[in-house]
Amino acid sequence: xxxxxxxxxxxxxxxxxxxxxxxxxxxxxxxxxxxxxxxxxxxxxxxxxxxxxxxxxxxxxxxxxxxxxxxxxxxxxxxxxxxxxxxxxxxxxxxxxxxxxxxxxxxxxxxxxxxxxxxxxxxxxxxxxxxxxxxxxxxxxxxxxxxxxxxxxxxxxxxxxxxxxxxxxxxxxxxxxxxxxxxxxxxxxxxxxxxxxxxxxxxxxxxxxxxxxxxxxxxxxxxxxxxxxxxxxxxxxxxxxxxxxxxxxxxxxxxxxxxxxxxxxxxxxxxxxxxxxxxxxxxxxxxxxxxxxxxxxxxxxxxxxxxxxxxxxxxxxxxxxxxxxxxxxxxxxxxxx
Amino acid sequence: xxxxxxxxxxxxxxxxxxxxxxxxxxxxxxxxxxxxxxxxxxxxxxxxxxxxxxxxxxxxxxxxxxxxxxxxxxxxxxxxxxxxxxxxxxxxxxxxxxxxxxxxxxxxxxxxxxxxxxxxxxxxxxxxxxxxxxxxxxxxxxxxxxxxxxxxxxxxxxxxxxxxxxxxxxxxxxxxxxxxxxxxxxxxxxxxxxxxxxxxxxxxxxxxxxxxxxxxxxxxxxxxxxxxxxxxxxxxxxxxxxxxxxxxxxxxxxxxxxxxxxxxxxxxxxxxxxxxxxxxxxxxxxxxxxxxxxxxxx
Numbered sequence: 001x002x003x004x005x006x007x008x009x010x011x012x013x014x015x016x017x018x019x020x021x022x023x024x025x026x027x028x029x030x031x032x033x034x035x036x037x038x039x040x041x042x043x044x045x046x047x048x049x050x051x052x053x054x055x056x057x058x059x060x061x062x063x064x065x066x067x068x069x070x071x072x073x074x075x076x077x078x079x080x081x082x083x084x085x086x087x088x089x090x091x092x093x094x095x096x097x098x099x100x101x102x103x104x105x106x107x108x109x110x111x112x113x114x115x116x117x118x119x120x121x122x123x124x125x126x127x128x129x130x131x132x133x134x135x136x137x138x139x140x141x142x143x144x145x146x147x148x149x150x151x152x153x154x155x156x157x158x159x160x161x162x163x164x165x166x167x168x169x170x171x172x173x174x175x176x177x178x179x180x181x182x183x184x185x186x187x188x189x190x191x192x193x194x195x196x197x198x199x200x201x202x203x204x205x206x207x208x209x210x211x212x213x214x215x216x217x218x219x220x221x222x223x224x225x226x227x228x229x230x231x232x233x234x235x236x237x238x239x240x241x242x243x244x245x246x247x248x249x250x251x252x253x254x255x256x257x258x259x260x261x262x263x264x265x266x267x268x269x270x271x272x273x274x275x276x277x278x279x280x281x282x283x284x285x286x287x288x289x290x291x292x293x294x295x296x297x298x299x300x301x302x303x304x305x306x307x308x309x310x311x312x313x314x315x316x317x318x319x320x321x322x323x324x325x326x327x328x329x330x331x332x333x334x335x336x337x
Numbered sequence: 338x339x340x341x342x343x344x345x346x347x348x349x350x351x352x353x354x355x356x357x358x359x360x361x362x363x364x365x366x367x368x369x370x371x372x373x374x375x376x377x378x379x380x381x382x383x384x385x386x387x388x389x390x391x392x393x394x395x396x397x398x399x400x401x402x403x404x405x406x407x408x409x410x411x412x413x414x415x416x417x418x419x420x421x422x423x424x425x426x427x428x429x430x431x432x433x434x435x436x437x438x439x440x441x442x443x444x445x446x447x448x449x450x451x452x453x454x455x456x457x458x459x460x461x462x463x464x465x466x467x468x469x470x471x472x473x474x475x476x477x478x479x480x481x482x483x484x485x486x487x488x489x490x491x492x493x494x495x496x497x498x499x500x501x502x503x504x505x506x507x508x509x510x511x512x513x514x515x516x517x518x519x520x521x522x523x524x525x526x527x528x529x530x531x532x533x534x535x536x537x538x539x540x541x542x543x544x545x546x547x548x549x550x551x552x553x554x555x556x557x558x559x560x561x562x563x564x565x566x567x568x569x570x571x572x573x574x575x576x577x578x579x580x581x582x583x584x585x586x587x588x589x590x591x592x593x594x595x596x597x598x599x600x601x602x603x604x605x606x607x608x609x610x611x612x613x614x615x616x617x618x619x620x621x622x623x624x625x626x627x628x629x630x631x632x633x634x635x
Contacts, residue, residue, distance in 0.1 A: 054441045054445075104623050107441065108440050119572045123612040123616075237568070237572060244448075277457075284454075285449070287449025287452060288431065291442050292434055
């Protein structure tokens with residue numbers, strides 16, 4: 001235990017050192033984009049990986065926060081840190097309402113409800129006046145952090161993004177390893193048992209949903225400052241699909257998986273940008289591949305090699321409730337001999 | 338700020354015209370949610386590819402017309418067969434492998450398939466629509482006194498109603514439907530009675546997909562044939578399914594038509610909300626009756 005704990009610290013130190021040196025080796029804007037999506041994917045993974053809830057509407061939180069930050073910074077003249085707070089607050093508020101509605105249903109229905117609610121946000125963004133419709137909010141100023149540090153420079157902005165990412169990541173890791181994290185994992189594994197032990201499952205689910213939505217909002221706000229743009233792409237269902245894919249590729253329910261997935265898919269989009277719609281096709285192929293033969297994801301596979309064979313994290317391999325088509329729904333079916 | 342809330346009663350013909358549009362949309366919601374419900378019943382998979390398969394049906398009709406010169410009526414028969422066979426291949430080659438897994442993987446797999454199909458068509462045709470002419474037999478329209486009813490739209494409403502009721506009858510009132518419902522309840526027992534359940538699952542998926550393709554052919558002359566037509570409608574259909582509940586075939590039909598009408602009415606009285614009204618209703622239904630109007634509590 002102590003041994004693996006030490007390795008984790010070594011790995012974390014190496015990764016942070018790499019991240020600090022990265023802008024001198026790689027294209028900084030690319031890493032900033034990847035970091036925003038990594039935070040987004042980590043926030044999403046908090047739900048799918050640890051509570052077992054598949055939200056297909058996370059673009060609503062990412063996109064609405066992007067719009068709010070862009071608007072408050074550009075029109076109201078708020079400094080960037082307050083703009084990000086405002087974006088995250090609105091995303092968390094939206095998450096409270098959506099989560100409150102969606103946790104009434106489970107499994108597939110949960111996914112469909114979040115998708116539908118997010119589509120509503122998309123239409124609002126399309127029609128509302130302040131979002132600028134098809135143009136989005138362009139030329140968002142990055143402003144001065146705390147009124148002192150000018151974020152206009154790429155390197156300064158990079159370290160700002162890295163700092164926010166690390167804070168967000170630390171919050172998620174902390175939440176997962178806290179008593180709260182243990183309870184949500186218990187709910188994922190066996191909800192009736194968690195309830196019988198006295199845990200209010202719905203409240204824990206809602207809390208996890210709000211946390212996930214708020215952190216997705218931080219990611220969206222950050223993205224709108226990096227690219228100085230908030231647009232309809234940020235709230236569209238394709239964005240919700242992308243974050244699902246990033247997490248799936250990296251490994252559902254693993255701490256580093258979403259980060260790996262986000263970097264891989266962002267890199268893929270950069271390199272294949274000239275291929276137009278083929279990017280969508282490649283994404284679809286990766287989806288199908290992952291679901292059929294690679295459900296543990298990259299980090300999941302590495303982790304299971306490292307730790308011998310263990311149960312994969314994320315949504316359980318076998319259906320927890322309901323029946324597989326090849327098996328009886330109830331053990332004692334009426335009419336059974 | 339609330340100046341747009343001044344509701345005015347529009348002239349009757351405009352209102353009936355919007356109601357007609359709503360009824361047409363409702364017909365497509367009903368046909369698509371019906372297929373989703375049939376597939377979900379037996380496969381326990383939410384078929385995210387449904388929208389893409391609807392789009393495939395429309396494109397199939399378009400190809401038949403522009404390459405082979407086969408018109409609407411042939412397309413109405415051929416397109417569902419072609420797309421249905423594609424569906425059967427998908428079930429045999431891909432879906433089969435994930436039945437033992439959590440249902441969410443089915444959603445993710447079919448989502449990936451939808452991305453592939455739509456991506457390929459968008460690469461070929463861009464985002465703009467291809468026109469598809471109304472068949473000559475159904476051109477024109479008649480004046481009903483209070484409104485003008487185009488013949489093609491009347492045909493779509495009647496045909497979709499017949500289609501929905503036939504599906505309902507097949508599932509609820511025939512021997513084949515009884516096997517289907519039994520296999521939904523207890524596949525192992527049905528198999529023990531000598532019925533080939535895996536083949537039934539394959540054919541059910543094929544039939545559900547064919548239904549989507551048929552809806553696509555019927556939609557081709559109304560909406561343009563566009564690679565995005567499927568993804569635009571499928572999310573709304575998901576909301577319809579949540580409102581109606583997946584438990585009953587009749588529920589899918591009724592909620593499809595009803596929500597189309599509600600959407601049409603909203604367009605008359607408060608056009609700004611016409612895109613979002615179905616989602617708002619979904620939220621309200623979740624508050625009052627989480628299992629949906631016709632659903633069984635999960």
